[in-house]
Amino acid sequence: MIKHIVMWKLKDFAEGADRATNARKMKEQLDACANIVPGMFAFEVALAQPGLEASYDVVLYSEFADQEALKAYGEHPTHHALKPFFGAIREARQCMDYDI
Template sequence: MVKHIILWTLKSDLSDKEKENVKKDIKDGLESLKGKIPGLVDIKVTTIGRLSSSTADFMLDSTFENEEALRFYSKHPAHVAVADSKVRPFTSARSCLDFEI
């Protein structure tokens, strides 16, 4: 199994209301991929409970059958559509950690 963790920071020019709406749209979009992409075992986006000590705004925690499944996911049209329409236009920074479990 492979874990794929992403931390994002939202663009600073978004209002607090816009940030909440964007995080909801991203959560809904990414979590809707479960069951649609072969090899994707689980996917969860955490958007609430952030402490003031955090340096990112929200997190993706996903699990894949193996590294090949993660590579397949990264290019899958359903994932690319969500990333291009809901994530990339609204984020200014992204950190990724992939590891075997």
């Protein structure tokens, strides 16, 4: 099994909206990716808690059966459609994949 964790720090203002608005929109778009490929066992998107100092604004935690399932997710059209918006609103992105 492969765990796939991604964190995004968002710009204060981008694409005509503030950070909080873009974070909510990002979460909605990511939530639409749940269960889009076979072998996806877990898919959870969370926003930073208000009032807490956090270095990142949005986090994705997901689990895949194997590298092939993760690759299928990465190549899926629904996933690809997110990239232009995410690229425009993000300040930084961190990703870690690991086998368990």
